[in-house]
Amino acid sequence: MKNDLPTAGMSAEDKATLVDALKNKLQNLAVEGDSDFIESLTPIVRKRVEALRVLQGEHDELESKFFEERAALEAKYQKLYEPLYTKRYKIVNGVVEVEGVANDATQEQGEEKASEEKGVPNFWLTAMQTNEILSEEITERDEEALKYLKDIKWVRNDDPKGFKLEFFFDENPYFKNAVLTKIYHMVDEAEPILEKAIGTEIEWLPGKCLTQKILKKKPKKGSKNTKPITKIEKCESFFNFFNPPDVPEDEDDIDDDAAEELQNLMEQDYEIG
Numbered sequence: 001m002k003n004d005l006p007t008a009g010m011s012a013e014d015k016a017t018l019v020d021a022l023k024n025k026l027q028n029l030a031v032e033g034d035s036d037f038i039e040s041l042t043p044i045v046r047k048r049v050e051a052l053r054v055l056q057g058e059h060d061e062l063e064s065k066f067f068e069e070r071a072a073l074e075a076k077y078q079k080l081y082e083p084l085y086t087k088r089y090k091i092v093n094g095v096v097e098v099e100g101v102a103n104d105a106t107q108e109q110g111e112e113k114a115s116e117e118k119g120v121p122n123f124w125l126t127a128m129q130t131n132e133i134l135s136e137e138i139t140e141r142d143e144e145a146l147k148y149l150k151d152i153k154w155v156r157n158d159d160p161k162g163f164k165l166e167f168f169f170d171e172n173p174y175f176k177n178a179v180l181t182k183i184y185h186m187v188d189e190a191e192p193i194l195e196k197a198i199g200t201e202i203e204w205l206p207g208k209c210l211t212q213k214i215l216k217k218k219p220k221k222g223s224k225n226t227k228p229i230t231k232i233e234k235c236e237s238f239f240n241f242f243n244p245p246d247v248p249e250d251e252d253d254i255d256d257d258a259a260e261e262l263q264n265l266m267e268q269d270y271e272i273g
Contacts, residue, residue, distance in 0.1 A: 075156060089151050094118025124149040134238070141210050142238045148172035162186040162195075174210065176203040180242055199242030210237045 038046060090096040125146040128134045138146065151168040167180040177200060185195040202211075213235040216228040234240075 078154075078156060085153070092120045092123045093150050122147050124152060128238075137236075137238045137241065139210075139236055139238065145172060145174040145210060146238070148174075157183070157185075160185045160195075173205060174208045175205060180239075182242060182244070196246065197244035199244050202239060202242055210239050211235065211243070 038049065041049065087096075091098060125138075125143060128146065129138060148170045149167060150170055151166075153166040153168070155164040155166065156162075157164055162184040163186075164184070165182045167182075169175075169178060169180070171178075180200045180202065182200070183198045185197070187195045202209075204210075211234060212232050215231045215233060217231065218228055
């Protein structure tokens with residue numbers, strides 16, 4: 001996913017307007033067809049259609065209240081979940097032991113081996129691979145790096161509205177970052193719409209970048225250059241998740257096909273998050 005359309009310098013209001021413009025550009029394609037359909041209806045049927053539109057408007061108002069109340073309920077229970085998440089972290093990473101495990105482990109495996117095995121190895125990698133959407137994003141090359149993942153946290157943001165995902169890693173041979181973050185900014189509408197996403201820039205260690213692959217080709221016969229030709233290409237990786245698609249500053253910079261592709265990329269990115 002390319003990230004070469006910067007939005008630096010734009011206010012949150014401008015970005016929200018731009019997202020709406022992109023959305024409207026896509027919707028207008030469908031509206032033109034609806035307009036032709038309505039024009040083909042008899043006056044009586046048009047009145048019935050108009051009544052249905054009024055009903056839809058009432059439905060949208062109720063739905064708006066639903067989203068508002070749901071957000072408050074989610075915030076309430078997020079606080080109640082926190083102690084459970086803290087306990088999970090401690091068990092997964094071997095900070096604390098579950099009652100009775102020490103005696104059972106010693107009897108089954110022997111004292112030395114029991115003391116070496118801490119927590120639940122590869123807990124988060126396994127959890128992510130059992131998720132239908134995430135499993136498609138994780139490559140074999142990613143697996144070794146994700147074995148160092150020790151916790152994932154979800155945090156609600158109110159200003160600007162949205163949420164944040166934090167991926168906590170042990171020291172590893174792939175990158176320097178201890179935490180990789182993905183922030184989602186949402187347009188405050190009845191139904192949440194993604195305005196933009198911001199990911200951590202990963203500080204890859206030399207030769208360890210998982211989002212690129214290095215191709216080496218032999219020079220053509222007769223070429224004066226005898227050294228192999230090195231080419232770097234982007235490749236599939238879960239870690240591309242931290243380099244999300246960006247929204248252009250001006251809606252005129254993007255045509256209908258590009259707008260539709262961008263919309264699909266943003267929806268896919270949000271779905272993964």
